[in-house]
Amino acid sequence: MSGAAVELNGVSKVFGTGDAKVDAVAPLDLMLKAGQTTALVGPSGCGKSTVLRMIAGLEDPTTGTVQIGTETPKALARRGAVSMAFQDPSLLPWRTLHSNIALGLKLARKPSNPDQVNALIDLVGLSGFGDRRPAELSGGMRQRAAIARCLISEPELVLLDEPFGAVDAITRNRLNLELPPLWRDRGTTAVLVTHSVQEAVLLSDRILVLSPRPAAVVADITVDQTTIPVPNTPDFQRVCDDVSDALGAVAA
Numbered sequence: 442m443s444g445a446a447v448e449l450n451g452v453s454k455v456f457g458t459g460d461a462k463v464d465a466v467a468p469l470d471l472m473l474k475a476g477q478t479t480a481l482v483g484p485s486g487c488g489k490s491t492v493l494r495m496i497a498g499l500e501d502p503t504t505g506t507v508q509i510g511t512e513t514p515k516a517l518a519r520r521g522a523v524s525m526a527f528q529d530p531s532l533l534p535w536r537t538l539h540s541n542i543a544l545g546l547k548l549a550r551k552p553s554n555p556d557q558v559n560a561l562i563d564l565v566g567l568s569g570f571g572d573r574r575p576a577e578l579s580g581g582m583r584q585r586a587a588i589a590r591c592l593i594s595e596p597e598l599v600l601l602d603e604p605f606g607a608v609d610a611i612t613r614n615r616l617n618l619e620l621p622p623l624w625r626d627r628g629t630t631a632v633l634v635t636h637s638v639q640e641a642v643l644l645s646d647r648i649l650v651l652s653p654r655p656a657a658v659v660a661d662i663t664v665d666q667t668t669i670p671v672p673n674t675p676d677f678q679r680v681c682d683d684v685s686d687a688l689g690a691v692a693a
């Protein structure tokens with residue numbers, strides 16, 4: 442299953458009214474190409490997760506429209522063609538790893554397929570752990586399982602909200618290198634929210650730097666994934682510096 446393009450036209454979000462009013466997202470016009478991974482980075486509380494939730498159809502925009510391929514986010518979700526992963530892997534503690542990942546097929550209303558689940562367990566480096574429960578796994582293993590549950594239904598769009606934010610730095614570096622090819626190689630469109638500049642450069646074809654609330658795009662940086670994402674090289678560092686400079690400018 443290949444990815445779908447994501448288009449935002451004049452999408453804004455205001456929460457609450459009166460004294461409780463929060464302008465979370467300024468009107469955004471964006472076209473995210475099918476099959477690309479786009480990172481949203483920006484200061485804490487600037488509206489990144491709100492943008493992601495509007496793309497997921499979990500939050501309605503105050504103005505504007507979100508279109509995914511030719512569909513609305515809610516229509517895509519109803520077809521089970523969008524998956525999300527969060528910082529908290531939110532696995533069901535009473536289910537085995539295999540059963541947690543299989544749940545991704547059920548949620549997408551797709552037929553069960555134990556062989557496909559086993560193949561993905563192997564791909565995310567969890568061979569032999571299929572019958573374990575989440576409490577028996579490390580944080581990094583749980584996050585691998587959450588990504589596997591996200592990808593098992595072969596969604597057209599994957600939304601990742603700080604997916605590796607809760608694991609230690611060494612594990613995070615490994616996950617950053619090992620897991621993205623699983624959606625990238627399938628041509629899945631992905632939108633990633635992260636606080637890590639390195640992670641954004643490593644994982645993304647495009648990085649959108651957002652201003653403090655209400656979120657507006659202040660820098661749109663292209664990353665050539667065929668050449669740049671080799672950590673600790675001058676090219677990699679140069680893109681990291683571009684993103685950091687843009688972040689520094691909005692924080693100043």
Ligand SMILES: Nc1ncnc2c1ncn2[C@@H]1O[C@H](COP(=O)(O)OP(=O)(O)OP(=O)(O)O)[C@@H](O)[C@H]1O
Pocket residue numbers: 456457463465483484485486487488489490491492654
């Ligand atoms: N359901 C809601 N009701 C009211 N305000 C909300 C709601 N959801 C988010 N907000 C507010 O909207 C703003 C943007 O929140 P959002 O979670 O999108 O930011 P973020 O950039 O993802 O933050 P962080 O990087 O800290 O996770 C914040 O001021 C937040 O308090």
